[in-house]
Amino acid sequence: MYLQHEDELSERDEIPRDTILRIHQMNITEYRIQPLDILSVNFESITDEEYDFFSKINPQRVGAGINQTLSGILVDTDGNIEYPVIGKVNVAGQTVFEAQERIQKIANQFLRDAVVRIRLLNFRFTVLGEVNNENVVNSYNTRITMMEAIGMAGGFGELADRSFVKVIRQVGNSSEVHYINLLEEQYIESSYYYVQQNDIIIVPPLKQRTFKKYFASNLGLWTSTLSAALFIVTLLRQ
Template sequence: MTRICLILGVLFLLLGACVPNRKIVYLQKDDLKHRDEIPKDTILRSHVLKIREYRIQPLDILSINFETLSKENDDFDFLSRLNVNSGSSSGGSSGAMLSGILVDTHGEIDYAVLGKIKVSGLTLFQAKDSIQKRASQFMPDVVVRVRMLNFRYTVLGEVNGERTVQATNTRLTMMEAIGLAGGLSELADRSHVKVLRQSGDSTKVFYVDLLKEDYIESPYYFVQQNDVIIVPPLRQRPFRRYFTNNLGIITTTISFIVLIVTLSR
């Protein structure tokens, strides 16, 4: 009887350590329950994305390039003075950032020729139009290109390697951001992902559920500059990580105790 109880106890612990698919698969909507009934090559449903374009913040680093089709020497000299920071970026991402233009604490960029231009609070496209409008006063056919150089976020917790990721794309979904960071481990709790988001001089804290398909329509579907994504572990983590590794020792210990109890009767 004792052996049967021991075997049942071990089986119960092993089954309790299993992680079902419903806790792993992203963006579910009863798909796992009716997998065989899902039609192939057919659009099942669509979602409207609440796209929130990134807005430039103080201390962002921008790549700003000026171009023109004009071949006049005066125009070329004017462009060379504007593009003083657009040199070689052969040093990788750090070299590219050193060649960028820093937005000051007042949200402005400063040119010796164009003066100060307010860009904080603008999208990259709005900043492009604003800078181009100022530059066109000196060169009518000028074209301006603006990109972010230091868009970054941090992923911590139950992931395949905690890290800070720097990206050139400012429209990253949460899944894309996690994928670039190496992805989540099997023991990650995808239903309670914590996000810390900077907003001016304050930090907002919220949770997202990556298991539900409705998350696609969430205003928090896209990551923002300096987001910190913290992924907690599932309850099965301590058992899977610690108990299972020591299962042989525990089983031997229990068997030894049972043997002693049996012999002492």
């Protein structure tokens, strides 16, 4: 059972209905833009198109059916995106809303009643191991819980160890390794409750997996070997 609190499920009849049992403070961290992220930056204004140089270079104005990540703006290795006239704008380390506000101020200098909208196009994470569909998941939503991430990978396999899930998280130029327990309710307050960009989630198997997977075939092999040995012994005795 996921997110258990002590042994309350052993006394289900005593759990009150329609009542708040506990409140957990969520450790929500807004995603911050990193180098090599791909952004959708959309400008709208009432400025005449002939004077609106943003509209001429807006990568979102492309044909339908084209992969949006191919039409987005790539953040360079120094954390900048670049436009004609205004030059480079540094957005690394900022949340999407902070970057949006920064570019909004710049756009206001050139456009009338400008509206700037930014979205991250390449938010992704990888789920491997004892899940029903190992996958690299791409999403436009940057606030995905670990439970949702596992669900996007088809859910846990029957013999997945839900109490010892490994998370490899990229932080700057380093990677942090952490193990999480999805069976404890207190996990809701963990900084790993939400998936981050480029997370690698590895679900290990329970120890019973190897036994269950190979027992039947091994038993057949042992039985065949024993039968052959008994047959040889019988022939030698005759």
